Amino acid sequence: RKEVEQDPGPFNVPEGATVAFNCTYSNSASQSFFWYRQDCRKEPKLLMSVYSSGNEDGRFTAQLNRASQYISLLIRDSKLSDSATYLCVVNTGRNTGFQKLVFGTGTRLLVSP
Amino acid sequence: DTGVSQNPRHKITKRGQNVTFRCDPISEHNRLYWYRQTLGQGPEFLTYFQNEAQLEKSRLLSDRFSAERPKGSFSTLEIQRTEQGDSAMYLCASSQQGQPQHFGDGTRLSIL
Numbered sequence: 001r002k003e004v005e006q007d008p009g010p011f012n013v014p015e016g017a018t019v020a021f022n023c024t025y026s027n028s029a030s031q032s033f034f035w036y037r038q039d040c041r042k043e044p045k046l047l048m049s050v051y052s053s054g055n056e057d058g059r060f061t062a063q064l065n066r067a068s069q070y071i072s073l074l075i076r077d078s079k080l081s082d083s084a085t086y087l088c089v090v091n092t093g094r095n096t097g098f099q100k101l102v103f104g105t106g107t108r109l110l111v112s113p
Numbered sequence: 114d115t116g117v118s119q120n121p122r123h124k125i126t127k128r129g130q131n132v133t134f135r136c137d138p139i140s141e142h143n144r145l146y147w148y149r150q151t152l153g154q155g156p157e158f159l160t161y162f163q164n165e166a167q168l169e170k171s172r173l174l175s176d177r178f179s180a181e182r183p184k185g186s187f188s189t190l191e192i193q194r195t196e197q198g199d200s201a202m203y204l205c206a207s208s209q210q211g212q213p214q215h216f217g218d219g220t221r222l223s224i225l
Contacts, residue, residue, distance in 0.1 A: 004155075034213060043204060043216040044156065087155050098169055099144075099214060103155025 001026060006088050006104035013111055017078045021107045023071040023088030032099075033064055034089040035073050038106065044087055047073075078111045085109070115139060117217035119205050125223045126195060133191045134220045138207030145188050146214060147180055148204040149173065156204055162188060192222075200224045 006023045013019050025033075033050040048055065050062040050071055061074040071088055085106040093100040118137040126132055138145050143164050148156035159178070161169040164185040174180075177196075182188040192199055202221050206214035 008153075041221075043218045046213045046215065049213060089155075097144075097163060097210060098161055099146075099208065100158055100161070100169065101146075101148075101156075101214060102158070105153065105155050 002104075003027060003092070003102045004088055004090050004104040006107050008105055008107060010108040010110050013078050013109070015078055015080060015111055015113055017111075018074065018076045019078060019109060020075075021073045021086055021088070021109075023073075023104055025069050025071070025088075025090045025102075027090065027092045027102075028066075028069060029094075030069075030090045030092050032091040033071055034091075034101075035060075035062060035071075036087040036089055036103075038085045038087055040085075044103075047086070075109075078109075080111050080113065083109055083111045117205055117207050117215055119203075119217035119220050121220055122218070123221045123223070125225065127225050128195055128197060130195055131191065131193045132195060132222065133189055134203055134205075134222075136188045136190070136205030136207075136217060138186070138188070138205070139215060140186075142207035142209050142215075143185065144208045144210065144214075145182055146206040146208075147188070147190050148206065148216075150202045150204055150219075151200075159190075195222075195224050197224050 035047040036044040038044045063072045088104040145162040147159040150156040162182040202219045204219045206216045208214040
């Protein structure tokens with residue numbers, strides 16, 4: 001079983017749609033959680049950190065359920081520019097000094113006009 | 114540009130050759146990470162530096178791989194006797210303690 005599992009997609013949605021991605025992780029001792037965005041043949045870029053209380057950044061909402069070891073990302077009012085691969089990332093480092101990031105394979109999103 | 118910088122952007126080499134990549138982190142970041150990413154996969158952790166000390170190495174880092182960060186600033190990743198399976202994107206990231214990692218745009222390695 002992979003440490004971080006995501007549906008690879010692709011998710012094909014029209015502009016303006018709401019889309020949700022889910023992710024599960026296996027290491028219950030994981031310290032922190034992130035969503036990164038990666039465009040084709042580019043580097044991953046931090047989209048947002050994920051907090052236990054849930055957090056929102058504009059059209060993006062992230063949720064964490066530690067009991068179920070489940071992370072989600074909701075994108076509202078999708079834009080063409082949201083087309084990318086969304087990577088679920090879990091920090092399994094044992095202390096605050098070392099972030100050992102484990103990445104999912106990513107979920108590909110395609111937003112069409 | 115004050116982001117993480119990697120050189121070269123692309124490297125094509127014949128199997129068996131040695132290659133070296135360079136990473137210049139964000140200047141105030143004392144933590145530096147190397148990752149490898151193959152097509153259709155997320156990045157996989159290779160190694161971690163805190164200042165000049167290499168504190169963590171993945172089992173993915175075979176003895177053909179070596180990384181250094183001699184003055185706690187830039188880092189190099191060398192692959193000796195390259196193999197077909199080494200073809201990948203090599204990504205460098207840096208961070209401050211407790212803060213998210215920021216990635217460079219990577220070096221794409223192709224082994225002929």
